[in-house]
Amino acid sequence: MNRLRAHSPIRRQVLQWLPTAAWLAAPGWAQAGAVGELPRPALPSYRFVVGFGAGGIPDAAARLIAASLSERWGLTAVVENKTGVGGTLAARAVLAAPADGGTLLSVSPAHATAPAVFSNVGYDTLRDFAPVTLIGDGPALIVAPHNLPARSLAEMVAQGRSRPGSLSYSSAGVGSSSHFAAALFCQQAGIDAVNIPYKSVGEAIAEVVAGRVQFHIAPYVSAAGLVKDGRVRALAVTGSRRVSDMPDVPTAAEAGVPGYEWSFWYGLLVSARTPAAVVTQLNKDMTGILGLPKVRQQLEAMGVTVAAGGPNEFRSLLEAEVAKYARIAKAANIVPQ
Incomplete structure (x- = not known):
């Protein structure tokens, strides 16, 4: 991938x-x-x-x-x-x-x-x-707004575990691929986060940029430019290995959620x-x-x-x-x- x-x-x-x-x-x-x-x-x-x-x-x-x-x-x-x-x-x-x-x-x-x-x-x-x-x-990227206090995936997961319901994520609609990707992430990370559905991937990512949700899981191709432009932070890539284009971004497994791949x-x-x-x-x-x-x-x-x-x-x-x-x-x- x-x-x-x-x-x-x-x-x-x-x-x-x-x-x-x-x-x-x-x-x-x-x-x-x-x-x-x-x-x-x-x-x-x-x-x-x-x-x-x-x-x-x-x-x-x-x-x-x-x-x-x-x-x-x-x-x-x-x-x-x-x-x-x-x-x-x-x-x-x-x-x-x-x-x-x-x-x-x-x-x-x-x-x-x-x-x-x-x-x-x-x-x-x-x-x-x-x-x-x-x-x-x-693969996908797990992206977060710059105003998220957690500076890493592990810190975001820790927040979600200590304060159930304090995290929300955007998706491209109920039942969309991004909804399922985040639902599986929450299950494997042991957190309870709220899905905020939108009509498209573009709208869902825009909510991350605006800081109105805490994370979104987007196709790599849809979010990489935003990360490079400094408009969102990449917490992890969901593949089994890092991507050459962003070598400093860890996999979800490396970042604290073993076994999560998407x-x-x-x-x-x-x-x-x-x-x-x-x-x-x-x-x-x-x-x-x-x-x-x-x-x-x-x-x-x-x-x-x-x-x-x-x-x-x-x-x-x-x-x-x-x-x-x-x-x-x-x-x-x-x-x-």
């Missing part, structure tokens, strides 16, 4: 990293793997459906892949943002489309949290989708009705694109380390994640709505 990114507003920053037609048309793109190095994808057109607005990693990653398909092979590839109900509207749209492999769902942990958050999503999160590939993942992951799914041979071919096509140097570099710039693999590997991750979020929800009393 790793790396990088500048700050705010989040949407503008991520969009700045999206490949432009001019960049893709430049000689460097063709040189970063000539067309002949990868076979032409099997389908003539692709539609990537994203359950959240432009600016998030699921959207940015889908656009990067779509741009590669369009510019490299002249194929039709579009990205559709179908927002609402925690990404479940987008999932339903993919299930309603022809199961020919041409319509893919770009997902994040929100896809796996849905069963724990919504009483009736209208589909089975695992059974109704076929994994194509994991795109990659990245990552934000991203991947591609299709309808489970898609023929197995088509899914296999899609996996080859998409992992081939993710292996291109320019694509990997662009994802690294978004804070995502490419971890493309086979459908079965991604299925195992999804199964484990759904089970994990169910456990976290039960312990945190997150009741499906």
Whole structure:
């Protein structure tokens, strides 16, 4: 897991990293793997459906892949943002489309949290989708405002233990990935903190900057710039090791919460009705694109380390994640709505 990114507003920053037609048309793109190095994808057109607005990693990653398909092979590839109900509207749209492999769902942990958050999503999160590939993942940062008296994660945890309820954290909404990340942190740290939900990651981080909450757990890419600009303090990184971009920021385990790890992951799914041979071919096509140097570099710039693999590997991750979020929800009393 790793790396990088500048700050705010989040949407503008991520969009700045999206490949432009001019960049893709430049000689460097063709040189970063000539067309002949990868076979032409099997389908003539692709539609990537994203359950959240432009600016998030699921959207940015889908656009990067779509741009590669369009510019490299002249194929039709579009990205559709179908927002609402925690990404479940987008999932339903993919299930309603022809199961020919041409319509893919770009997902994040929100896809796996849905069963724990919504009483009736209208589909089975695992059974109704076929994994194509994991795109990659990245760690989170636990950030705090400068007015927090605690100067380290250990000191903040000590405060939370000695004064239950004295800490609050912001999240991108009840049942969001940031809510689950903080709920698990509180469980493992042995503290009782209050969730203050907002409508987006951007709003949640803004509350930390303003000092109205004591901490937030954000994708590394969303908070690193704020830390570097001195607008918030990084208490810990949630990966298993420190990141090279911030070598002085300890892991959560090093900072006093052993065993706590969290990552934000991203991947591609299709309808489970898609023929197995088509899914296999899609996996080859998409992992081939993710292996291109320019694509990997662009994802690294978004804070995502490419971890493309086979459908079965991604299925195992999804199964484990759904089970994990169910456990976290039960312990945190997150009741499906």
